[in-house]
Amino acid sequence: MGLYDAARLFNFEVESSDNLRFIPLAVRFNLDRFGMRITLNQWQMLPHDDRVLLARFPVEDESEIEPNFDHAIEEMLRTHANVEPEKFTPESDPVWAHADAVPETVIRQSSLCGVSAPSLSQWAKLDRFQRFALAKLSRRTGELNHDFMPAMREFGLAE
Template sequence: MEQVLDFERTKDPDGQFIPLVVRMKLDLAGVRIHLADWQALSNKERQTLAQVPAADPTARDHFLVTLQQMLTAAGRSKIEQKVAATAKTLACLDDSEPGCVTAICAHAGVVADWGNLGCFERYLLCHAAAKNDRALCRTIASEMPALQLAPVRGG
């Protein structure tokens, strides 16, 4: 279930920051935009980018075309193209759960079956692990039905 998370809406009600669902799509497509580019878009355009699928190469191409059209209409520069994501460059695409995700989940009391998670859930766990943020990991788990919260043990 790809969506802007409730905790993101609470922290940023005006949508001035790029939400995790859009960051994931940018990473999958292998592009970067500046925060000023995001802020130049209308709220409706931002919502569209959050909702446009990007799960497979064809969908990513559509996402990129949509993004570029929006940025061009807003008078922004061309998007910075990188290499499209692979399992080697984006951990959430790997079939094996990264050790940092295993560790943060254990410390945060989050139960996750990596093999049964979607790309977005994996991306969120990798994001929490990269920040080494137990509270963020638990917050994410509270919003994602595929993740379970266990009681936190000391530490």
């Protein structure tokens, strides 16, 4: 699969990403898959067109990962921020990859928001990228994420 025609943003991200001032989940997804970490400051040093391009890389797991994402972000960071992304070993079996168990962090974040956690059948109906998004938005234990409830609403899990 090639690049998307436009930046891949969930509806709830359009406002909260503030015109790609913040790192969108599509970019975070690919950073995690390639075992790369960048700071918000590094992201904001990239020209807007580069940020849009990075948000256009595919997130579907069934498709082959666009092989140039890692090269693109490394070159962009070298050129515009004079840094390299931090490297780590990607998780071989992330919790969001499983449709058969709602992660504890998602259950806790739901509780913090005062809503029911997704049922197992609801969780199973989400695609991998949606599950990634909820897991990513709920990763900080005990801390309410302002995008979690909008994501739950967008995915049909809360009113």
